[in-house]
Amino acid sequence: MxxxxxxxxxxxxxxxxxxxxxxxxxxxxxxxxxxxxxxxxxxxxxxxxxxxxxxxxxxxxxxxxxxxxxxxxxxxxxxxxxxxxxxxxxxVVEPGVETALRYTENKKVGVIGTSATIRSNSYRFLLEKENIEVFQKACPLFVPLVEEGIVDGEIAELIIKEYLEELVKKGIDTLILGCTHYPLLKKTIEKIYPHLKIVDSSQAxxxxxxxxxxxxxxxxxxxxxxxxxxxxxxxxxxxxxxxxxxxxxxxxxxxxxx
The missing domain is CATH 3.40.50.1860 (Rossmann fold)
Structure with missing residues:
Protein backbone atom coordinates (compact mmCIF):
# COMPACT_ATOMS: atom_id res chain seq x y z
CA MET A 1 0.00 0.00 0.00
CA VAL A 92 -4.98 19.37 5.79
CA VAL A 93 -7.89 21.65 6.66
CA GLU A 94 -10.37 19.20 8.22
CA PRO A 95 -7.74 17.43 10.38
CA GLY A 96 -6.45 20.80 11.58
CA VAL A 97 -9.94 21.96 12.52
CA GLU A 98 -10.65 18.71 14.40
CA THR A 99 -7.45 19.16 16.42
CA ALA A 100 -8.21 22.81 17.20
CA LEU A 101 -11.66 21.86 18.49
CA ARG A 102 -10.04 19.45 20.93
CA TYR A 103 -7.43 22.00 22.03
CA THR A 104 -9.38 25.21 22.56
CA GLU A 105 -10.86 25.99 25.97
CA ASN A 106 -12.13 29.53 25.44
CA LYS A 107 -13.39 28.92 21.87
CA LYS A 108 -11.15 31.60 20.41
CA VAL A 109 -8.96 30.22 17.63
CA GLY A 110 -6.42 31.98 15.46
CA VAL A 111 -5.71 30.83 11.91
CA ILE A 112 -2.61 31.87 10.00
CA GLY A 113 -1.86 30.93 6.42
CA THR A 114 -1.06 32.13 2.95
CA SER A 115 -3.16 34.90 1.45
CA ALA A 116 -5.04 32.34 -0.68
CA THR A 117 -5.83 30.08 2.28
CA ILE A 118 -7.13 32.97 4.34
CA ARG A 119 -9.18 34.33 1.41
CA SER A 120 -10.79 30.92 0.96
CA ASN A 121 -12.17 31.00 4.54
CA SER A 122 -11.91 27.20 4.56
CA TYR A 123 -10.90 27.08 8.22
CA ARG A 124 -13.31 29.82 9.28
CA PHE A 125 -16.30 28.05 7.71
CA LEU A 126 -15.69 24.76 9.55
CA LEU A 127 -14.78 26.37 12.88
CA GLU A 128 -17.73 28.76 12.96
CA LYS A 129 -20.08 25.82 12.39
CA GLU A 130 -18.88 24.69 15.84
CA ASN A 131 -19.51 28.12 17.40
CA ILE A 132 -15.82 29.01 17.51
CA GLU A 133 -14.75 32.66 17.35
CA VAL A 134 -12.17 32.81 14.55
CA PHE A 135 -9.40 35.35 14.03
CA GLN A 136 -7.47 35.01 10.76
CA LYS A 137 -4.22 36.50 9.50
CA ALA A 138 -2.39 36.08 6.23
CA CYS A 139 1.37 35.75 6.79
CA PRO A 140 2.87 35.97 3.29
CA LEU A 141 6.45 36.38 4.51
CA PHE A 142 6.50 33.08 6.41
CA VAL A 143 6.92 30.84 3.34
CA PRO A 144 9.93 32.72 1.92
CA LEU A 145 11.42 32.82 5.44
CA VAL A 146 11.23 29.04 5.68
CA GLU A 147 12.36 28.49 2.10
CA GLU A 148 15.44 30.62 2.88
CA GLY A 149 16.10 28.74 6.12
CA ILE A 150 15.36 31.69 8.43
CA VAL A 151 13.33 29.86 11.09
CA ASP A 152 14.78 31.37 14.26
CA GLY A 153 16.79 34.37 15.39
CA GLU A 154 16.02 38.09 15.46
CA ILE A 155 14.57 38.43 11.95
CA ALA A 156 12.19 35.48 12.33
CA GLU A 157 11.08 36.68 15.78
CA LEU A 158 10.37 40.23 14.55
CA ILE A 159 8.24 39.01 11.64
CA ILE A 160 6.38 36.50 13.81
CA LYS A 161 5.54 39.22 16.33
CA GLU A 162 4.43 41.57 13.56
CA TYR A 163 1.92 39.03 12.31
CA LEU A 164 0.76 37.33 15.52
CA GLU A 165 0.59 40.10 18.10
CA GLU A 166 -2.82 41.22 16.85
CA LEU A 167 -4.26 37.70 17.15
CA VAL A 168 -2.81 37.18 20.62
CA LYS A 169 -4.38 40.45 21.79
CA LYS A 170 -7.76 39.09 20.69
CA GLY A 171 -7.38 36.42 23.37
CA ILE A 172 -6.90 33.30 21.27
CA ASP A 173 -5.77 30.21 23.16
CA THR A 174 -5.19 28.03 20.07
CA LEU A 175 -3.35 28.79 16.84
CA ILE A 176 -3.72 26.78 13.65
CA LEU A 177 -0.60 26.80 11.50
CA GLY A 178 -2.54 26.89 8.24
CA CYS A 179 0.42 26.18 6.00
CA THR A 180 2.73 23.17 6.12
CA HIS A 181 5.75 25.46 5.93
CA TYR A 182 4.81 27.03 9.26
CA PRO A 183 5.67 24.09 11.57
CA LEU A 184 9.30 24.87 10.82
CA LEU A 185 8.67 28.14 12.70
CA LYS A 186 6.81 26.36 15.50
CA LYS A 187 9.64 26.39 18.06
CA THR A 188 10.16 30.12 17.61
CA ILE A 189 6.42 30.80 17.88
CA GLU A 190 6.27 28.71 21.09
CA LYS A 191 9.25 30.61 22.47
CA ILE A 192 7.48 33.96 21.99
CA TYR A 193 3.96 32.77 22.92
CA PRO A 194 4.35 29.76 25.24
CA HIS A 195 0.71 29.88 26.34
CA LEU A 196 -0.68 29.11 22.87
CA LYS A 197 -1.77 25.62 21.89
CA ILE A 198 -0.31 25.09 18.43
CA VAL A 199 -2.06 22.99 15.78
CA ASP A 200 0.58 21.46 13.53
CA SER A 201 -0.85 20.10 10.27
CA SER A 202 1.66 17.26 10.11
CA GLN A 203 0.53 15.84 13.46
CA ALA A 204 -3.13 16.54 12.72
Missing part, protein backbone atom coordinates in the same frame (compact mmCIF):
# COMPACT_ATOMS: atom_id res chain seq x y z
CA UNK A 2 1.38 3.40 -0.92
CA UNK A 3 0.73 7.06 -0.17
CA UNK A 4 1.32 10.07 -2.39
CA UNK A 5 1.99 13.48 -0.82
CA UNK A 6 2.40 16.79 -2.61
CA UNK A 7 3.15 20.34 -1.59
CA UNK A 8 4.44 23.49 -3.23
CA UNK A 9 7.85 23.09 -1.62
CA UNK A 10 9.59 22.36 1.66
CA UNK A 11 6.64 22.53 4.05
CA UNK A 12 5.07 19.20 3.17
CA UNK A 13 8.20 17.43 4.35
CA UNK A 14 6.86 17.93 7.88
CA UNK A 15 3.87 15.79 6.83
CA UNK A 16 6.15 13.30 5.06
CA UNK A 17 8.22 12.96 8.25
CA UNK A 18 5.24 12.30 10.53
CA UNK A 19 3.58 9.85 8.18
CA UNK A 20 6.87 8.01 7.67
CA UNK A 21 7.19 7.67 11.44
CA UNK A 22 3.60 6.57 12.00
CA UNK A 23 3.41 4.22 9.00
CA UNK A 24 6.94 2.81 8.60
CA UNK A 25 5.85 -0.01 6.27
CA UNK A 26 4.01 2.26 3.83
CA UNK A 27 5.54 3.15 0.48
CA UNK A 28 5.54 6.97 0.38
CA UNK A 29 6.07 9.20 -2.66
CA UNK A 30 6.53 12.93 -2.14
CA UNK A 31 6.41 15.70 -4.75
CA UNK A 32 7.60 19.22 -3.94
CA UNK A 33 6.71 21.68 -6.70
CA UNK A 34 9.78 23.81 -6.05
CA UNK A 35 9.71 25.35 -9.52
CA UNK A 36 6.38 27.05 -8.81
CA UNK A 37 6.47 27.73 -5.05
CA UNK A 38 4.62 29.48 -3.47
CA UNK A 39 1.03 28.54 -4.30
CA UNK A 40 -0.34 31.05 -1.82
CA UNK A 41 -0.17 34.03 -4.17
CA UNK A 42 -1.66 32.19 -7.16
CA UNK A 43 -5.25 32.29 -8.41
CA UNK A 44 -7.70 29.52 -7.51
CA UNK A 45 -7.72 28.30 -11.11
CA UNK A 46 -3.94 28.07 -11.22
CA UNK A 47 -3.73 26.23 -7.89
CA UNK A 48 -6.32 23.70 -9.08
CA UNK A 49 -4.36 23.14 -12.30
CA UNK A 50 -1.07 22.67 -10.43
CA UNK A 51 -2.78 20.29 -7.99
CA UNK A 52 -4.26 18.16 -10.76
CA UNK A 53 -0.84 17.90 -12.40
CA UNK A 54 0.83 16.90 -9.12
CA UNK A 55 -1.89 14.37 -8.33
CA UNK A 56 -1.70 12.78 -11.77
CA UNK A 57 2.07 12.45 -11.50
CA UNK A 58 1.83 10.69 -8.15
CA UNK A 59 -0.96 8.48 -9.48
CA UNK A 60 1.54 7.09 -11.99
CA UNK A 61 3.11 5.20 -9.05
CA UNK A 62 -0.14 3.40 -8.28
CA UNK A 63 -0.72 5.16 -4.95
CA UNK A 64 -3.64 4.05 -2.76
CA UNK A 65 -4.24 7.43 -1.10
CA UNK A 66 -3.32 11.04 -1.81
CA UNK A 67 -2.49 13.64 0.83
CA UNK A 68 -2.56 17.30 -0.13
CA UNK A 69 0.12 18.65 2.21
CA UNK A 70 -0.58 22.22 1.17
CA UNK A 71 -3.23 24.37 2.79
CA UNK A 72 -3.77 26.50 -0.31
CA UNK A 73 -4.27 23.44 -2.50
CA UNK A 74 -6.44 21.82 0.20
CA UNK A 75 -8.61 24.95 0.31
CA UNK A 76 -9.01 25.28 -3.46
CA UNK A 77 -8.50 21.87 -5.07
CA UNK A 78 -9.68 19.22 -2.59
CA UNK A 79 -13.19 18.84 -4.00
CA UNK A 80 -11.92 18.72 -7.59
CA UNK A 81 -9.41 15.99 -6.77
CA UNK A 82 -11.94 13.99 -4.77
CA UNK A 83 -14.30 14.04 -7.73
CA UNK A 84 -11.67 13.07 -10.30
CA UNK A 85 -9.74 10.39 -8.38
CA UNK A 86 -10.93 6.95 -7.30
CA UNK A 87 -8.72 6.84 -4.20
CA UNK A 88 -9.02 8.61 -0.81
CA UNK A 89 -7.91 12.25 -1.07
CA UNK A 90 -7.09 13.94 2.24
CA UNK A 91 -6.41 17.63 2.75
CA UNK A 205 -2.94 14.51 9.49
CA UNK A 206 -1.46 11.41 11.14
CA UNK A 207 -4.06 11.61 13.93
CA UNK A 208 -6.75 11.84 11.26
CA UNK A 209 -5.43 8.79 9.38
CA UNK A 210 -5.54 6.76 12.58
CA UNK A 211 -9.06 7.92 13.43
CA UNK A 212 -10.21 6.96 9.93
CA UNK A 213 -8.59 3.55 10.40
CA UNK A 214 -6.42 4.02 7.32
CA UNK A 215 -3.44 1.72 7.64
CA UNK A 216 -0.78 1.11 5.02
CA UNK A 217 1.61 -1.81 4.59
CA UNK A 218 4.29 -2.10 1.94
CA UNK A 219 8.03 -2.31 1.64
CA UNK A 220 8.78 1.00 3.34
CA UNK A 221 9.96 2.65 0.12
CA UNK A 222 10.61 6.41 0.30
CA UNK A 223 10.90 8.63 -2.79
CA UNK A 224 11.15 12.42 -2.92
CA UNK A 225 10.75 14.35 -6.18
CA UNK A 226 11.15 18.07 -6.88
CA UNK A 227 10.44 20.15 -9.96
CA UNK A 228 13.50 22.38 -9.64
CA UNK A 229 16.84 22.14 -7.87
CA UNK A 230 16.84 23.77 -4.44
CA UNK A 231 19.71 23.85 -1.95
CA UNK A 232 17.33 24.94 0.82
CA UNK A 233 14.98 22.05 0.08
CA UNK A 234 17.83 19.57 0.22
CA UNK A 235 19.18 21.07 3.45
CA UNK A 236 15.80 20.87 5.20
CA UNK A 237 15.15 17.44 3.76
CA UNK A 238 18.39 16.24 5.34
CA UNK A 239 17.45 17.85 8.68
CA UNK A 240 13.88 16.57 8.74
CA UNK A 241 14.07 13.11 7.19
CA UNK A 242 17.79 12.38 6.81
CA UNK A 243 20.23 12.23 3.93
CA UNK A 244 19.58 8.59 3.08
CA UNK A 245 16.63 9.50 0.83
CA UNK A 246 18.01 11.03 -2.38
CA UNK A 247 16.24 13.81 -4.24
CA UNK A 248 15.17 13.23 -7.81
CA UNK A 249 14.44 16.22 -10.03
CA UNK A 250 11.72 15.73 -12.61
CA UNK A 251 11.20 17.92 -15.65
CA UNK A 252 8.28 20.27 -15.21
CA UNK A 253 7.15 19.45 -18.75
CA UNK A 254 6.72 15.82 -17.70
CA UNK A 255 4.59 16.88 -14.77
CA UNK A 256 2.40 19.14 -16.89
CA UNK A 257 1.71 16.63 -19.63
CA UNK A 258 0.48 13.77 -17.44
Missing amino acids: SIGIFDSGIGGLTVFKEISREFPQADIYYLGDTARVPYGNKSKETVIRYSIEAANYLRSFGIDALIIACNTASSYALDTLKESLDIPVIG ITDFLHRENLYFEGTGKRKIYITDESENFERFKNILVGDNIPLEKIELSKLCTL
Whole structure:
Protein backbone atom coordinates (compact mmCIF):
# COMPACT_ATOMS: atom_id res chain seq x y z
CA MET A 1 0.00 0.00 0.00
CA SER A 2 1.38 3.40 -0.92
CA ILE A 3 0.73 7.06 -0.17
CA GLY A 4 1.32 10.07 -2.39
CA ILE A 5 1.99 13.48 -0.82
CA PHE A 6 2.40 16.79 -2.61
CA ASP A 7 3.15 20.34 -1.59
CA SER A 8 4.44 23.49 -3.23
CA GLY A 9 7.85 23.09 -1.62
CA ILE A 10 9.59 22.36 1.66
CA GLY A 11 6.64 22.53 4.05
CA GLY A 12 5.07 19.20 3.17
CA LEU A 13 8.20 17.43 4.35
CA THR A 14 6.86 17.93 7.88
CA VAL A 15 3.87 15.79 6.83
CA PHE A 16 6.15 13.30 5.06
CA LYS A 17 8.22 12.96 8.25
CA GLU A 18 5.24 12.30 10.53
CA ILE A 19 3.58 9.85 8.18
CA SER A 20 6.87 8.01 7.67
CA ARG A 21 7.19 7.67 11.44
CA GLU A 22 3.60 6.57 12.00
CA PHE A 23 3.41 4.22 9.00
CA PRO A 24 6.94 2.81 8.60
CA GLN A 25 5.85 -0.01 6.27
CA ALA A 26 4.01 2.26 3.83
CA ASP A 27 5.54 3.15 0.48
CA ILE A 28 5.54 6.97 0.38
CA TYR A 29 6.07 9.20 -2.66
CA TYR A 30 6.53 12.93 -2.14
CA LEU A 31 6.41 15.70 -4.75
CA GLY A 32 7.60 19.22 -3.94
CA ASP A 33 6.71 21.68 -6.70
CA THR A 34 9.78 23.81 -6.05
CA ALA A 35 9.71 25.35 -9.52
CA ARG A 36 6.38 27.05 -8.81
CA VAL A 37 6.47 27.73 -5.05
CA PRO A 38 4.62 29.48 -3.47
CA TYR A 39 1.03 28.54 -4.30
CA GLY A 40 -0.34 31.05 -1.82
CA ASN A 41 -0.17 34.03 -4.17
CA LYS A 42 -1.66 32.19 -7.16
CA SER A 43 -5.25 32.29 -8.41
CA LYS A 44 -7.70 29.52 -7.51
CA GLU A 45 -7.72 28.30 -11.11
CA THR A 46 -3.94 28.07 -11.22
CA VAL A 47 -3.73 26.23 -7.89
CA ILE A 48 -6.32 23.70 -9.08
CA ARG A 49 -4.36 23.14 -12.30
CA TYR A 50 -1.07 22.67 -10.43
CA SER A 51 -2.78 20.29 -7.99
CA ILE A 52 -4.26 18.16 -10.76
CA GLU A 53 -0.84 17.90 -12.40
CA ALA A 54 0.83 16.90 -9.12
CA ALA A 55 -1.89 14.37 -8.33
CA ASN A 56 -1.70 12.78 -11.77
CA TYR A 57 2.07 12.45 -11.50
CA LEU A 58 1.83 10.69 -8.15
CA ARG A 59 -0.96 8.48 -9.48
CA SER A 60 1.54 7.09 -11.99
CA PHE A 61 3.11 5.20 -9.05
CA GLY A 62 -0.14 3.40 -8.28
CA ILE A 63 -0.72 5.16 -4.95
CA ASP A 64 -3.64 4.05 -2.76
CA ALA A 65 -4.24 7.43 -1.10
CA LEU A 66 -3.32 11.04 -1.81
CA ILE A 67 -2.49 13.64 0.83
CA ILE A 68 -2.56 17.30 -0.13
CA ALA A 69 0.12 18.65 2.21
CA CYS A 70 -0.58 22.22 1.17
CA ASN A 71 -3.23 24.37 2.79
CA THR A 72 -3.77 26.50 -0.31
CA ALA A 73 -4.27 23.44 -2.50
CA SER A 74 -6.44 21.82 0.20
CA SER A 75 -8.61 24.95 0.31
CA TYR A 76 -9.01 25.28 -3.46
CA ALA A 77 -8.50 21.87 -5.07
CA LEU A 78 -9.68 19.22 -2.59
CA ASP A 79 -13.19 18.84 -4.00
CA THR A 80 -11.92 18.72 -7.59
CA LEU A 81 -9.41 15.99 -6.77
CA LYS A 82 -11.94 13.99 -4.77
CA GLU A 83 -14.30 14.04 -7.73
CA SER A 84 -11.67 13.07 -10.30
CA LEU A 85 -9.74 10.39 -8.38
CA ASP A 86 -10.93 6.95 -7.30
CA ILE A 87 -8.72 6.84 -4.20
CA PRO A 88 -9.02 8.61 -0.81
CA VAL A 89 -7.91 12.25 -1.07
CA ILE A 90 -7.09 13.94 2.24
CA GLY A 91 -6.41 17.63 2.75
CA VAL A 92 -4.98 19.37 5.79
CA VAL A 93 -7.89 21.65 6.66
CA GLU A 94 -10.37 19.20 8.22
CA PRO A 95 -7.74 17.43 10.38
CA GLY A 96 -6.45 20.80 11.58
CA VAL A 97 -9.94 21.96 12.52
CA GLU A 98 -10.65 18.71 14.40
CA THR A 99 -7.45 19.16 16.42
CA ALA A 100 -8.21 22.81 17.20
CA LEU A 101 -11.66 21.86 18.49
CA ARG A 102 -10.04 19.45 20.93
CA TYR A 103 -7.43 22.00 22.03
CA THR A 104 -9.38 25.21 22.56
CA GLU A 105 -10.86 25.99 25.97
CA ASN A 106 -12.13 29.53 25.44
CA LYS A 107 -13.39 28.92 21.87
CA LYS A 108 -11.15 31.60 20.41
CA VAL A 109 -8.96 30.22 17.63
CA GLY A 110 -6.42 31.98 15.46
CA VAL A 111 -5.71 30.83 11.91
CA ILE A 112 -2.61 31.87 10.00
CA GLY A 113 -1.86 30.93 6.42
CA THR A 114 -1.06 32.13 2.95
CA SER A 115 -3.16 34.90 1.45
CA ALA A 116 -5.04 32.34 -0.68
CA THR A 117 -5.83 30.08 2.28
CA ILE A 118 -7.13 32.97 4.34
CA ARG A 119 -9.18 34.33 1.41
CA SER A 120 -10.79 30.92 0.96
CA ASN A 121 -12.17 31.00 4.54
CA SER A 122 -11.91 27.20 4.56
CA TYR A 123 -10.90 27.08 8.22
CA ARG A 124 -13.31 29.82 9.28
CA PHE A 125 -16.30 28.05 7.71
CA LEU A 126 -15.69 24.76 9.55
CA LEU A 127 -14.78 26.37 12.88
CA GLU A 128 -17.73 28.76 12.96
CA LYS A 129 -20.08 25.82 12.39
CA GLU A 130 -18.88 24.69 15.84
CA ASN A 131 -19.51 28.12 17.40
CA ILE A 132 -15.82 29.01 17.51
CA GLU A 133 -14.75 32.66 17.35
CA VAL A 134 -12.17 32.81 14.55
CA PHE A 135 -9.40 35.35 14.03
CA GLN A 136 -7.47 35.01 10.76
CA LYS A 137 -4.22 36.50 9.50
CA ALA A 138 -2.39 36.08 6.23
CA CYS A 139 1.37 35.75 6.79
CA PRO A 140 2.87 35.97 3.29
CA LEU A 141 6.45 36.38 4.51
CA PHE A 142 6.50 33.08 6.41
CA VAL A 143 6.92 30.84 3.34
CA PRO A 144 9.93 32.72 1.92
CA LEU A 145 11.42 32.82 5.44
CA VAL A 146 11.23 29.04 5.68
CA GLU A 147 12.36 28.49 2.10
CA GLU A 148 15.44 30.62 2.88
CA GLY A 149 16.10 28.74 6.12
CA ILE A 150 15.36 31.69 8.43
CA VAL A 151 13.33 29.86 11.09
CA ASP A 152 14.78 31.37 14.26
CA GLY A 153 16.79 34.37 15.39
CA GLU A 154 16.02 38.09 15.46
CA ILE A 155 14.57 38.43 11.95
CA ALA A 156 12.19 35.48 12.33
CA GLU A 157 11.08 36.68 15.78
CA LEU A 158 10.37 40.23 14.55
CA ILE A 159 8.24 39.01 11.64
CA ILE A 160 6.38 36.50 13.81
CA LYS A 161 5.54 39.22 16.33
CA GLU A 162 4.43 41.57 13.56
CA TYR A 163 1.92 39.03 12.31
CA LEU A 164 0.76 37.33 15.52
CA GLU A 165 0.59 40.10 18.10
CA GLU A 166 -2.82 41.22 16.85
CA LEU A 167 -4.26 37.70 17.15
CA VAL A 168 -2.81 37.18 20.62
CA LYS A 169 -4.38 40.45 21.79
CA LYS A 170 -7.76 39.09 20.69
CA GLY A 171 -7.38 36.42 23.37
CA ILE A 172 -6.90 33.30 21.27
CA ASP A 173 -5.77 30.21 23.16
CA THR A 174 -5.19 28.03 20.07
CA LEU A 175 -3.35 28.79 16.84
CA ILE A 176 -3.72 26.78 13.65
CA LEU A 177 -0.60 26.80 11.50
CA GLY A 178 -2.54 26.89 8.24
CA CYS A 179 0.42 26.18 6.00
CA THR A 180 2.73 23.17 6.12
CA HIS A 181 5.75 25.46 5.93
CA TYR A 182 4.81 27.03 9.26
CA PRO A 183 5.67 24.09 11.57
CA LEU A 184 9.30 24.87 10.82
CA LEU A 185 8.67 28.14 12.70
CA LYS A 186 6.81 26.36 15.50
CA LYS A 187 9.64 26.39 18.06
CA THR A 188 10.16 30.12 17.61
CA ILE A 189 6.42 30.80 17.88
CA GLU A 190 6.27 28.71 21.09
CA LYS A 191 9.25 30.61 22.47
CA ILE A 192 7.48 33.96 21.99
CA TYR A 193 3.96 32.77 22.92
CA PRO A 194 4.35 29.76 25.24
CA HIS A 195 0.71 29.88 26.34
CA LEU A 196 -0.68 29.11 22.87
CA LYS A 197 -1.77 25.62 21.89
CA ILE A 198 -0.31 25.09 18.43
CA VAL A 199 -2.06 22.99 15.78
CA ASP A 200 0.58 21.46 13.53
CA SER A 201 -0.85 20.10 10.27
CA SER A 202 1.66 17.26 10.11
CA GLN A 203 0.53 15.84 13.46
CA ALA A 204 -3.13 16.54 12.72
CA ILE A 205 -2.94 14.51 9.49
CA THR A 206 -1.46 11.41 11.14
CA ASP A 207 -4.06 11.61 13.93
CA PHE A 208 -6.75 11.84 11.26
CA LEU A 209 -5.43 8.79 9.38
CA HIS A 210 -5.54 6.76 12.58
CA ARG A 211 -9.06 7.92 13.43
CA GLU A 212 -10.21 6.96 9.93
CA ASN A 213 -8.59 3.55 10.40
CA LEU A 214 -6.42 4.02 7.32
CA TYR A 215 -3.44 1.72 7.64
CA PHE A 216 -0.78 1.11 5.02
CA GLU A 217 1.61 -1.81 4.59
CA GLY A 218 4.29 -2.10 1.94
CA THR A 219 8.03 -2.31 1.64
CA GLY A 220 8.78 1.00 3.34
CA LYS A 221 9.96 2.65 0.12
CA ARG A 222 10.61 6.41 0.30
CA LYS A 223 10.90 8.63 -2.79
CA ILE A 224 11.15 12.42 -2.92
CA TYR A 225 10.75 14.35 -6.18
CA ILE A 226 11.15 18.07 -6.88
CA THR A 227 10.44 20.15 -9.96
CA ASP A 228 13.50 22.38 -9.64
CA GLU A 229 16.84 22.14 -7.87
CA SER A 230 16.84 23.77 -4.44
CA GLU A 231 19.71 23.85 -1.95
CA ASN A 232 17.33 24.94 0.82
CA PHE A 233 14.98 22.05 0.08
CA GLU A 234 17.83 19.57 0.22
CA ARG A 235 19.18 21.07 3.45
CA PHE A 236 15.80 20.87 5.20
CA LYS A 237 15.15 17.44 3.76
CA ASN A 238 18.39 16.24 5.34
CA ILE A 239 17.45 17.85 8.68
CA LEU A 240 13.88 16.57 8.74
CA VAL A 241 14.07 13.11 7.19
CA GLY A 242 17.79 12.38 6.81
CA ASP A 243 20.23 12.23 3.93
CA ASN A 244 19.58 8.59 3.08
CA ILE A 245 16.63 9.50 0.83
CA PRO A 246 18.01 11.03 -2.38
CA LEU A 247 16.24 13.81 -4.24
CA GLU A 248 15.17 13.23 -7.81
CA LYS A 249 14.44 16.22 -10.03
CA ILE A 250 11.72 15.73 -12.61
CA GLU A 251 11.20 17.92 -15.65
CA LEU A 252 8.28 20.27 -15.21
CA SER A 253 7.15 19.45 -18.75
CA LYS A 254 6.72 15.82 -17.70
CA LEU A 255 4.59 16.88 -14.77
CA CYS A 256 2.40 19.14 -16.89
CA THR A 257 1.71 16.63 -19.63
CA LEU A 258 0.48 13.77 -17.44
